[in-house]
Amino acid sequence: xxxxxxxxxxxxxxxxxxxxxxxxxxxxxxxxxxxxxxxxxxxxxxxxxxxxxxxxxxxxxxxxxxxxxxxxxxxxxxxxxxxxxxxxxxxxxxxxxxxxxxxxx
Amino acid sequence: xxxxxxxxxxxxxxxxxxxxxxxxxxxxxxxxxxxxxxxxxxxxxxxxxxxxxxxxxxxxxxxxxxxxxxxxxxxxxxxxxxxxxxxxxxxxxxxxxxxxxxxxxxxxxxxxxxxxxxxxxxxxxxxxxxxxxxxxxxxxxxxxxxxxxxxxxxxxxxxxxxxxxxxxxxxxxxxxxxxxxxxxxxxxxxxxxxxxxxxxxxxxxxxxxxxxxxxxxxxxxxxxxxxxxxxxxxxxxxxxxxxxxxxxxxxxxxxxxxxxxxxxxxxxxxxxxxxxxxxxxxxxxxxxxxxxxxxxxxxxxxxxxxxxxxxxxxxxxxxxxxxxxxxxxxxxxxxxxxxxxxxxxxxxxxxxxxxxxxxxxxxxxxxxxxxxxxxxxxxxxxxxxxxxxxxxxxxxxxxxxxxxxxxxxxxxxxxxxxxxxxxxxxxxxxxxxxxxxxxxxxxxxxxxxxxxxxxxxxxxxxxxxxxxxxxxxxxxxxxxxxxxxxxxxxxxxxxxxxxxxxxxxxxxxxxxxxxxxxxxxxxxxxxxxxxxxxxxxxxxxxxxxxxxxxxxxxxxxxxxxxxxxxxxxxxxxxxxxxxxxxxxxxxxxxxxxxxxxxxxxxxxxxxxxxxxxxxxxxxxxxxxxxxxxxxxxxxxxxxxxxxxxxxxxxxxxxxxxxxxxxxxxxxxxxxxxxxxxxxxxxxxxxxxxxxxxxxxxxxxxxxxxxxxxxxxxxxxxxxxxxxxxxxxxxxxxxxxxxxxxxxxxxxxxxxxxxxxxxxxxxxxxxxxxxxxxxxxxxxxxxxxxxxxxxxxxxxxxxxxx
Numbered sequence: 001x002x003x004x005x006x007x008x009x010x011x012x013x014x015x016x017x018x019x020x021x022x023x024x025x026x027x028x029x030x031x032x033x034x035x036x037x038x039x040x041x042x043x044x045x046x047x048x049x050x051x052x053x054x055x056x057x058x059x060x061x062x063x064x065x066x067x068x069x070x071x072x073x074x075x076x077x078x079x080x081x082x083x084x085x086x087x088x089x090x091x092x093x094x095x096x097x098x099x100x101x102x103x104x105x
Numbered sequence: 106x107x108x109x110x111x112x113x114x115x116x117x118x119x120x121x122x123x124x125x126x127x128x129x130x131x132x133x134x135x136x137x138x139x140x141x142x143x144x145x146x147x148x149x150x151x152x153x154x155x156x157x158x159x160x161x162x163x164x165x166x167x168x169x170x171x172x173x174x175x176x177x178x179x180x181x182x183x184x185x186x187x188x189x190x191x192x193x194x195x196x197x198x199x200x201x202x203x204x205x206x207x208x209x210x211x212x213x214x215x216x217x218x219x220x221x222x223x224x225x226x227x228x229x230x231x232x233x234x235x236x237x238x239x240x241x242x243x244x245x246x247x248x249x250x251x252x253x254x255x256x257x258x259x260x261x262x263x264x265x266x267x268x269x270x271x272x273x274x275x276x277x278x279x280x281x282x283x284x285x286x287x288x289x290x291x292x293x294x295x296x297x298x299x300x301x302x303x304x305x306x307x308x309x310x311x312x313x314x315x316x317x318x319x320x321x322x323x324x325x326x327x328x329x330x331x332x333x334x335x336x337x338x339x340x341x342x343x344x345x346x347x348x349x350x351x352x353x354x355x356x357x358x359x360x361x362x363x364x365x366x367x368x369x370x371x372x373x374x375x376x377x378x379x380x381x382x383x384x385x386x387x388x389x390x391x392x393x394x395x396x397x398x399x400x401x402x403x404x405x406x407x408x409x410x411x412x413x414x415x416x417x418x419x420x421x422x423x424x425x426x427x428x429x430x431x432x433x434x435x436x437x438x439x440x441x442x443x444x445x446x447x448x449x450x451x452x453x454x455x456x457x458x459x460x461x462x463x464x465x466x467x468x469x470x471x472x473x474x475x476x477x478x479x480x481x482x483x484x485x486x487x488x489x490x491x492x493x494x495x496x497x498x499x500x501x502x503x504x505x506x507x508x509x510x511x512x513x514x515x516x517x518x519x520x521x522x523x524x525x526x527x528x529x530x531x532x533x534x535x536x537x538x539x540x541x542x543x544x545x546x547x548x549x550x551x552x553x554x555x556x557x558x559x560x561x562x563x564x565x566x567x568x569x570x571x572x573x574x575x576x577x578x579x580x581x582x583x584x585x586x587x588x589x590x591x592x593x594x595x596x597x598x599x600x601x602x603x604x605x606x607x608x609x610x611x612x613x614x615x616x617x618x619x620x621x622x623x624x625x626x627x628x629x630x631x632x633x634x635x636x637x638x639x640x641x642x643x644x645x646x647x648x649x650x651x652x653x654x655x656x657x658x659x660x661x662x663x664x665x666x667x668x669x670x671x672x673x674x675x676x677x678x679x680x681x682x683x684x685x686x687x688x689x690x691x692x693x694x695x696x697x698x699x700x701x702x703x704x705x706x707x708x709x710x711x712x713x714x715x716x717x718x719x720x721x722x723x724x725x726x727x728x729x730x731x732x733x734x735x736x737x738x739x740x741x742x743x744x745x746x747x748x749x750x751x752x753x754x755x756x757x758x759x760x761x762x763x764x765x766x767x768x769x770x771x772x773x774x775x776x777x778x779x780x781x782x783x784x785x786x787x788x789x790x791x792x793x794x795x796x797x798x799x800x801x802x803x804x805x806x807x808x809x810x811x812x813x814x815x816x817x818x819x820x821x822x823x824x825x826x827x828x829x830x831x832x833x834x835x836x837x838x839x840x841x842x843x844x845x846x847x848x849x850x851x852x853x854x855x856x857x858x859x860x861x862x863x864x865x866x867x868x869x870x871x872x873x874x875x876x877x878x879x880x881x882x883x884x885x886x887x888x889x890x891x892x893x894x895x896x897x898x899x900x901x902x903x904x905x906x
């Protein structure tokens with residue numbers, strides 16, 4: 001399936017405030033995009049595996065986002081829900097090119 | 106220009122008054138104190154403990170030199186005022202100092218009364234009044250054997266016990282047939298005498314001193330019946346005389362003491378008197394509790410705090426002699442108007458008498474077991490109706506439940522420690538604010554129990570009541586969130602003390618485990634920072650929980666609700682039409698009257714929100730926020746035949762005054778036009794029930810998860826007062842609440858009585874209102890301000906590719 005992936009230009013990095021998620025719909029996928037305090041940009045599936053909470057609206061701390069519905073803590077690097085809960089969301093590769101964030105979907 | 110406040114006398118009553126002034130107002134006065142003793146203010150009551158060898162002179166200081174410096178008080182110790190000139194408003198001292206005043210407090214205290222008998226000037230004859238007397242007695246006890254104490258009252262017996270402890274042989278000479286006749290009835294006095302005799306004290310009753318004889322030094326006493334005794338020391342403890350010479354010479358109205366009114370004013374303007382030198386309503390006092398009450402009243406008067414004034418004190422007495430447990434308060438003898446409940450157990454040496462008049466306790470005499478003294482005296486002062494009690498229940502030693510209840514029922518301004526004048530409110534406040542856990546800590550912080558220590562049981566009761574009910578000990582240990590062990594109060598204190606400017610700095614300096622915090626502390630710190638620094642701190646959207654960041658309630662499917670403001674639940678035909686049009690235009694799946702009397706549009710898509718707001722052109726109803734949600738009002742006197750006031754108008758005013766400003770958790774207010782209470786005001790965070798002659802106020806109610814009925818607060822006369830009280834209440838909650846704590850648990854934690862005390866204190870109330878207004882000025886209506894801000898508006902956009 002590798003072959004079907006493509007890198008899509010999404011948004012100007014400067015329009016992506018730090019620590020506030022952005023909901024992105026691309027190629028039928030719903031993705032939450034995050035600009036961390038460290039400057040890194042990460043993208044994960046937008047729905048919490050627990051009850052489908054919109055992760056783009058969660059509080060961001062370091063490399064983690066807290067789901068706004070029931071506070072599941074999810075790593076934006078691995079997509080893994082942190083203990084004591086479990087589960088996983090899809091992670092997407094991101095890249096900043098010429099000031100624009102690109103996601104590989 | 107500061108006003109010059111000068112005080113003559115550096116004793117307990119006067120300095121207490123100064124402390125109370127400083128507590129209320131540090132700015133108005135430039136304070137000067139002149140005292141003729143070479144010490145800072147010390148605890149005179151404790152002199153008998155010093156004499157008895159239970160404590161040292163160095164330990165009875167109440168205010169050290171540093172205290173005077175810190176509070177910028179000029180103190181002239183070892184200096185005597187020689188003249189008051191009330192026309193020029195100056196005083197002169199024996200060191201030729203001239204000190205002008207705007208306000209003068211005369212707190213010259215009293216002196217031991219020395220019987221005017223021949224020989225009273227001999228060496229070895231003294232009163233028992235100050236550190237010097239005490240040291241003299243201690244010194245004498247080392248060189249001489251026999252002591253005579255003239256006077257079998259409280260002070261005389263304490264002195265006698267002390268001299269015995271110092272190894273002297275002591276005889277007590279008393280004019281009356283029974284000891285402590287002002288505090289004890291005959292059976293109690295007999296028991297006391299028996300116990301003291303068993304300790305080795307000797308008594309000569311009904312003896313009148315005729316002469317003290319000796320060459321240079323006292324050698325003995327002769328009585329009016331020509332009998333005599335030999336002794337090397339005579340301690341006069343026959344009473345005190347107010348020190349009024351200075352006041353008399355200055356032309357103040359003086360009887361036995363300096364005559365004062367309920368505001369402690371003397372007959373001359375700008376001159377006040379407090380303490381043992383003052384005479385109020387024909388009475389001069391010599392016990393510490395009333396003197397503290399006077400000091401407090403004068404402080405209130407000078408700081409222009411509204412007060413009912415001083416109306417005299419009911420006295421209670423305990424004796425600081427080991428092995429003689431006694432308590433006396435109010436009346437001691439039966440008369441036609443009183444009935445006595447008496448328990449006398451000669452075998453175990455216990456005597457209890459309670460005097461009752463009109464179903465109220467009017468007098469208490471306890472001997473042998475005084476542990477019920479505080480409870481009975483509290484009933485006496487509060488005029489508790491005892492018709493429901495059986496006689497035995499009145500007298501019975503309070504069981505655990507009853508003791509707990511007694512402590513719960515004590516009002517905050519009730520004195521717990523009579524020696525140091527510490528109220529229950531002060532103790533509770535210290536426990537909560539300084540996180541105190543033990544009697545020792547309370548003693549150090551508040552001085553309660555630091556003197557005679559008889560209130561230790563009550564202090565411990567208050568500790569267990571305060572900590573047991575309100576504090577979850579595990580919550581204290583785990584800190585405000587997983588990132589820190591520090592509690593909310595500790596964090597807030599550190600922010601203020603260290604001047605921390607941002608949540609990031611707070612987390613860094615206070616060593617939070619996660620550099621960027623968590624979903625618990627992020628919104629909390631954001632709240633605390635803005636609460637503490639409303640002017641400077643800029644709200645951090647990234648630290649807001651989703652509802653507050655998006656200014657709408659997130660629904661379970663990721664859509665939002667839009668609930669516009671409808672003050673007091675009112676709307677108009679035009680607004681309803683617009684709501685309908687908008688609902689249709691955006692295919693809003695549900696339109697519903699909300700629980701808070703507004704129209705809500707539910708299921709609005711995130712990307713439509715800004716446009717919906719714009720089309721509505723209404724203010725946010727803050728239905729998503731931790732702030733005032735709404736004021737629920739019935740229609741009131743405008744239309745309702747039962748309505749007593751314009752509850753709707755008042756509700757709208759309140760909502761406009763208090764909206765938008767962040768609070769620790771959401772708040773709901775109710776205003777009912779009559780006691781039928783259609784607005785359910787008694788289960789709101791703040792409730793108003795209109796009645797014919799005003800507005801009854803309530804607080805701390807909750808109709809949610811855990812139903813709690815409001816505490817009754819107070820009744821006020823005008824709408825303005827309602828608004829002022831509600832504003833101060835909200836600000837006090839803002840300043841002391843834990844983020845995410847509703848007012849109901851907050852009231853339980855802080856204590857309804859303590860909250861009332863703060864809100865009813867005019868000065869504190871005014872300051873709270875001012876701080877609230879300062880904060881409110883930094884808030885702008887959320888929806889319109891978001892629409893004006895491109896960056897914030899973009900938060901609602903979804904990028905689609």
